[in-house]
Amino acid sequence: MKFVDLSAYTGKTKNKNSIQFYSQSIKDASLQIIELEKELRNAIKRQEFELYLQPIVNLEQNAIHKAEALIRWNHPEKGLILPMQFIPEAEKSELINVIGHWVIKSACEIVKKLSDKGYKIKISINLSPSQVIEENLFSFIHNCIREYKIEPDLLEFEVTEGVLVNDYAIAERLLSKIRAIGMSVSVDDFGTGYSSLAYLKKLPLDFVKIDQSFVKDIVIDDNDKAIVRAVIAMAHNLNLGVTAEGVETNEQLKFLKKNACNSVQGFLYSRPVKFDIFLDLIKNVY
Ligand code: C2E
Ligand code: MG
Ligand code: MG
Numbered sequence: 001m002k003f004v005d006l007s008a009y010t011g012k013t014k015n016k017n018s019i020q021f022y023s024q025s026i027k028d029a030s031l032q033i034i035e036l037e038k039e040l041r042n043a044i045k046r047q048e049f050e051l052y053l054q055p056i057v058n059l060e061q062n063a064i065h066k067a068e069a070l071i072r073w074n075h076p077e078k079g080l081i082l083p084m085q086f087i088p089e090a091e092k093s094e095l096i097n098v099i100g101h102w103v104i105k106s107a108c109e110i111v112k113k114l115s116d117k118g119y120k121i122k123i124s125i126n127l128s129p130s131q132v133i134e135e136n137l138f139s140f141i142h143n144c145i146r147e148y149k150i151e152p153d154l155l156e157f158e159v160t161e162g163v164l165v166n167d168y169a170i171a172e173r174l175l176s177k178i179r180a181i182g183m184s185v186s187v188d189d190f191g192t193g194y195s196s197l198a199y200l201k202k203l204p205l206d207f208v209k210i211d212q213s214f215v216k217d218i219v220i221d222d223n224d225k226a227i228v229r230a231v232i233a234m235a236h237n238l239n240l241g242v243t244a245e246g247v248e249t250n251e252q253l254k255f256l257k258k259n260a261c262n263s264v265q266g267f268l269y270s271r272p273v274k275f276d277i278f279l280d281l282i283k284n285v286y
Contacts, residue, residue, distance in 0.1 A: 006030045013092070036089050039075075044098060048074050051106045052272035055281060056124070056243060056265045059257055064282055066122040066156065068265060069107045070272045071099070091128050100131045104141055107155070108148040110275060115150060119282055124156040126188065129163040133170050138177045145181075152182040156206075159185065161193030164203055175204045186243065191231065200238055208235045212246025212266070219251045229259050236260070 003022040009030065011020030020026070043049060049071055056066035073081040090096040107123045114121050131137055145152055157178060164171050164187070175185050186207035187200070191214055200208075210231055218224050228244070235242045244256050247266030256264055270281060 003027075033089060033092075036086065037093065037095060040086060040090055040095050040099070043073060043075075044102060046076075048076070049099070049102060049106075050074055050274070051103065051110065052274060053110070053123070053278040054265055054272040055270050055278070056263050057269050058263045059261060064121065064269075064285060066124055066263070067278065068124045068158070068272070069103065069110070069126070071103055072272075087128070091130060096128050096130050097134050100128060100134075100137075101140060105144050108144040108150055111150045111154045112148040113275070115154070117279070120151075120154060121282065122154050122156055122184075124158055124186065126158045127163075129160065129167070132159060132163045132174055133167050138174060141178070141183075142181070153184070156184045156186060158188040158209065160188050161190065161195065161199075164199045165194045165196055168199065168203075172203055179204045179206070189245075191227065197234075200234075200240070205240055207241040207243055207262075209243045209245050209265075210261075215244050215246045215252055215256075215266075218255050219249070225255070228256070228261075232259050232261055 006026055007020045007022045010026050011018045014020070050073075051069045052072050053067040054070060055064040056068060057063065058065040071083050071087070073083075073086060075081050087096070087099075090099055103125060107125045111121075111123050114123075141155075145155070157175075159171065159175075178185055184206040185204065186209050187205060188209050189211040190208045192211045208231065210228060214224050214227050214231075216224075218228055232242050241262045243263045243265060244252075244261050245265050247253055247256065247264040247268050249268060252266075253264060253268060273281070
């Protein structure tokens, strides 16, 4: 029965109507997933997660006005684990909602700590697709804002294109509520998904984040240049701000400035850092 269960589970994660025979590799893979799920549950209890902050620099003011909250897992044996190694797995179960709640709460705590020190810096939070369709997400966010007594306009949420297309009606409702109380919304990794212009026009959005894959070769690749110029022009015509991700060199920065990009994020300014280091960063430039 166990083997049947494992085969059925594996089959379902691949395709709706698939046939999946049992094998040792299936068993190993499933055991690994079960183990990871167990560890993730423990990680929450043992407070092994930490939010790193990566500055986002406003190019008009040349100042850090925002930071993206990026989760890290301080594993007791394996050391620092990056989100791509556990978020996709967590997204397959309700674990992502548990982790997501922790992220939102911790981000509010960061906003509070920064505000208390006199820094009005917006914190941008990544939302997984399954969080967007989570029924009580908005009330959870609202409660956190009240609990930490923070200004809603110091919070931003990043959603990816897929969720806007696949769950349009639900996304629309959530994003409207988010914006109604003064928080903002950005489209993350723009250009890598559907890039449907219909949703950009209709949905309540504030910013577009150009994916780092377009920024990477912006100096040498004429196609990337054309795409980035076009995205900036389109976003501005729709009254949306533009942030470029993955900016690593001065040449990339120069191109983005010349083409009226509003803000940038990348290793050129800083890698994602722990809260205390982030404080040092803003103390020097704020
Ligand atoms: P993302 O939201 O697109 O975040 C940007 C990623 O680009 C981060 O990777 C960041 O470290 C990296 N990055 C920033 N500047 C540069 C640069 O100049 N060069 C290069 N090569 N990379 C740069 P990270 O922290 O590993 O996060 C990866 C992804 O994991 C994020 O992509 C996001 O989709 C997801 N993620 C991170 N934290 C959370 C979270 O709290 N919740 C959810 N649901 N997803 C998260
Ligand atoms: Mg993001
Ligand atoms: Mg991104």
